[in-house]
Amino acid sequence: MGLFCMPSLGADMEAGKLVEWLKQPGDSIASGDIIAVVETQKGAIEIEAFETGTLDQLLVPIGQTVPVGTPLAAIRGAGEAPVAIPAAPPMPAAPIAAPLMQVSPATPTFGSAVKASPAARKFAEEHGIDLAGVTGSGPEGAIVFVDVETASRAGGMPKPAAPAPAKPAAAGLEGMRAAIGAAMSRSKREIPHYYLGHAADVTTATAWLAQRNADCAPQDRILFSALLLKAVAVSLAGFPEFNGHFGKDGYVAAKSVHLGMAIALRGGGLIAPAIHDADKLSLAEAMTRLHDLVNRVRAGRFRSSEMSDPTATLTSLGERGADWVLPVIYPPQVAIVGAGSPVEEPRVVDGQIVPRTICHLTLGADHRASDGHRGALLLRAIAERLQKPEAL
Amino acid sequence: MTAAANPAQPTYRDAVRAAIREAMQRDPRVFLMGEDVGRYGGCYAVSKGLLDEFGPERIRDTPLSEAGFVGAGIGAAMGGMRPIVEVMTVNFSLLCLDQILNTAATIRHMSGGQVSVPLVIRMATGAGRQLAAQHSHSLENWYAHIPGIRVVAPATLEDARGMLWPALQESDPVLIFENVMLYNMTGTLPDNPGIVDLDHAAIRRPGGDISLITYGGSLWKTLTAADELAKLGIEAEVIDLRSLRPLDDATIMDSVRRTRRAIVVDEGWRSGSLAAEISARIVEQCFWSLDGPIGRVCTAEVPIPYPKHLEDAALPQPASIVAAARAALGR
Numbered sequence: 001m002g003l004f005c006m007p008s009l010g011a012d013m014e015a016g017k018l019v020e021w022l023k024q025p026g027d028s029i030a031s032g033d034i035i036a037v038v039e040t041q042k043g044a045i046e047i048e049a050f051e052t053g054t055l056d057q058l059l060v061p062i063g064q065t066v067p068v069g070t071p072l073a074a075i076r077g078a079g080e081a082p083v084a085i086p087a088a089p090p091m092p093a094a095p096i097a098a099p100l101m102q103v104s105p106a107t108p109t110f111g112s113a114v115k116a117s118p119a120a121r122k123f124a125e126e127h128g129i130d131l132a133g134v135t136g137s138g139p140e141g142a143i144v145f146v147d148v149e150t151a152s153r154a155g156g157m158p159k160p161a162a163p164a165p166a167k168p169a170a171a172g173l174e175g176m177r178a179a180i181g182a183a184m185s186r187s188k189r190e191i192p193h194y195y196l197g198h199a200a201d202v203t204t205a206t207a208w209l210a211q212r213n214a215d216c217a218p219q220d221r222i223l224f225s226a227l228l229l230k231a232v233a234v235s236l237a238g239f240p241e242f243n244g245h246f247g248k249d250g251y252v253a254a255k256s257v258h259l260g261m262a263i264a265l266r267g268g269g270l271i272a273p274a275i276h277d278a279d280k281l282s283l284a285e286a287m288t289r290l291h292d293l294v295n296r297v298r299a300g301r302f303r304s305s306e307m308s309d310p311t312a313t314l315t316s317l318g319e320r321g322a323d324w325v326l327p328v329i330y331p332p333q334v335a336i337v338g339a340g341s342p343v344e345e346p347r348v349v350d351g352q353i354v355p356r357t358i359c360h361l362t363l364g365a366d367h368r369a370s371d372g373h374r375g376a377l378l379l380r381a382i383a384e385r386l387q388k389p390e391a392l
Numbered sequence: 393m394t395a396a397a398n399p400a401q402p403t404y405r406d407a408v409r410a411a412i413r414e415a416m417q418r419d420p421r422v423f424l425m426g427e428d429v430g431r432y433g434g435c436y437a438v439s440k441g442l443l444d445e446f447g448p449e450r451i452r453d454t455p456l457s458e459a460g461f462v463g464a465g466i467g468a469a470m471g472g473m474r475p476i477v478e479v480m481t482v483n484f485s486l487l488c489l490d491q492i493l494n495t496a497a498t499i500r501h502m503s504g505g506q507v508s509v510p511l512v513i514r515m516a517t518g519a520g521r522q523l524a525a526q527h528s529h530s531l532e533n534w535y536a537h538i539p540g541i542r543v544v545a546p547a548t549l550e551d552a553r554g555m556l557w558p559a560l561q562e563s564d565p566v567l568i569f570e571n572v573m574l575y576n577m578t579g580t581l582p583d584n585p586g587i588v589d590l591d592h593a594a595i596r597r598p599g600g601d602i603s604l605i606t607y608g609g610s611l612w613k614t615l616t617a618a619d620e621l622a623k624l625g626i627e628a629e630v631i632d633l634r635s636l637r638p639l640d641d642a643t644i645m646d647s648v649r650r651t652r653r654a655i656v657v658d659e660g661w662r663s664g665s666l667a668a669e670i671s672a673r674i675v676e677q678c679f680w681s682l683d684g685p686i687g688r689v690c691t692a693e694v695p696i697p698y699p700k701h702l703e704d705a706a707l708p709q710p711a712s713i714v715a716a717a718r719a720a721l722g723r
């Protein structure tokens with residue numbers, strides 16, 4: 001015996017509208033039977049029963065919108081007495097559309113559900129740190145002073161309105177780890193990621209690079225990562241839904257492409273400062289800027305603007321990494337492109353199996369800002385640009 | 393300094409006696425009176441030998457009437473003497489609470505400053521010796537509540553030795569609380585000890601992670617707890633209040649602003665305790681420096697039990713202090 005309740009058809013669903021009963025009282029029900037249709041923001045969805053028995057009673061009339069968890073019908077097992085019906089959970093006071101809009105996650109303010117000590121709050125306010133991006137280490141998981149201090153030292157999570165005065169040079173590994181942990185926890189908590197992968201044939205690109213670099217002094221050579229940087233940046237310029245920030249008021253596309261470059265630090269840790277207007281750089285400029293940025297980051301000297309305003313991120317595994325990566329978005333950005341180490345693989349070209357150099361491109365993107373169809377087009381655009389390196 | 397008796401080393405009791413003897417020798421206006429202080433040598437043997445040395449005029453046994461002999465001490469002080477009155481325990485002092493609160497604390501104010509009461513009252517306080525519920529309570533805070541008097545709690549031999557003389561120089565009454573568990577504690581005293589100040593709390597152990605604020609007999613339990621915490625990687629700062637009225641806010645707040653966390657260890661009952669007062673002051677003055685709730689380790693709210701295991705369970709102990717500190721740090 002059980003109750004058939006309005007199911008949650010997604011984390012953001014608070015209520016649904018009953019539009020059709022496919023079974024009537026007295027009908028026998030088997031687990032898996034579709035017994036009702038519910039309309040949600042995602043469309044009309046057929047709802048299955050997970051009980052076996054007899055449909056005893058319909059509790060909600062067609063056309064009514066009820067909160068998730070509201071009993072819709074009672075299902076009676078063989079030989080059982082009728083079900084006692086608990087009271088329905090209260091309807092949200094506001095019209096249904098309003099709560100659905102308010103579901104946008106964690107707009108942290110003082111006095112919100114974030115548990116933080118007075119010392120932590122004061123420090124966070126003085127340094128413009130968003131407590132929602134900080135992981136607490138205090139009693140009951142409370143955010144305490146040292147948590148915001150380390151988050152601040154490692155570049156922190158700047159408040160959307162007031163970017164943190166980043167002091168990343170002073171970051172110890174522990175502070176760096178805390179900051180990465182805070183940012184990635186927030187990302188995984190708030191961002192509905194989706195992932196796509198595409199194998200980009202970079203045989204032509206690597207050959208072109210080898211030829212171009214053959215006559216160059218070492219400092220004038222262009223590395224594959226610069227090619228990637230340029231290909232990704234130029235492609236992002238045509239896909240505004242992947243290049244911007246998701247803030248308190250939803251997604252805002254950026255006007256420029258400031259591509260964050262994930263750079264591993266030698267002592268451990270990771271940081272992803274921006275190369276500004278990366279789509280407008282020549283390949284040589286991109287190489288120079290990348291070289292300069294890596295050197296400065298590893299020396300601990302980079303500018304706060306580079307930390308605070310990347311519009312999307314590229315994480316490239318370099319020559320000796322793994323084949324591919326499922327990257328985690330750095331909030332408030334909405335997309336991150338991953339590039340595995342180029343590797344020789346057998347491919348079918350014109351009906352023949354031939355060795356080709358493959359770079360596995362991946363995309364982690366925010367479903368609040370884009371869909372997989374456009375994401376796939378973005379990856380293909382990047383792959384196509386890598387086919388014509390001379391045009392970059 | 394340890395609690396173990398070592399005849400070769402002076403005890404806290406010796407330090408108090410040396411302080412009384414020095415005061416008697418330096419100032420002929422000083423005399424000692426109280427129950428059993430003369431022929432018996434004091435119920436905690438503090439005044440043993442003083443009757444032979446100074447005679448019955450200056451070491452005076454009194455009738456069993458706290459209201460009577462404390463009142464006499466007030467009168468003597470108003471008349472120009474410098475009396476030291478010993479009240480056997482703070483429990484018994486309630487019989488003379490009227491004299492202390494309504495007379496000793498008020499006369500200078502009610503006389504427009506014409507008459508002062510330069511009186512010192514010494515009292516034993518605290519539990520741990522299985523003296524049951526009429527001899528074991530810690531009511532220092534009742535006195536620390538009263539404007540017009542000073543309240544001090546020497547926790548070390550140095551303070552027991554050094555606080556009496558400056559107390560006798562005060563124009564207001566000074567109450568000195570001696571925890572009964574300290575009398576047998578041994579330590580060292582310099583040959584020529586100087587006077588100590590009555591105003592400031594002392595940091596007995598520096599540390600950056602949490603402030604443990606305490607006084608009197610609880611100081612040593614707190615220091616033991618701090619050693620245990622150090623083994624867990626928690627560096628506790630231990631503050632000995634020394635003066636319970638006035639409280640040295642500056643030292644407390646400076647410490648809490650550095651450590652951002654505080655535990656108050658107080659042998660009084662929790663409700664309306666000195667620990668409550670200190671907690672409130674910290675919140676008033678250091679709220680934006682705090683990293684967590686202020687903890688209190690106080691005596692269970694029962695009349696102090698007689699059985700040893702129950703008495704121990706009722707009192708603050710190193711383990712409960714360690715537990716409170718760990719909770720405050722979330723570790």
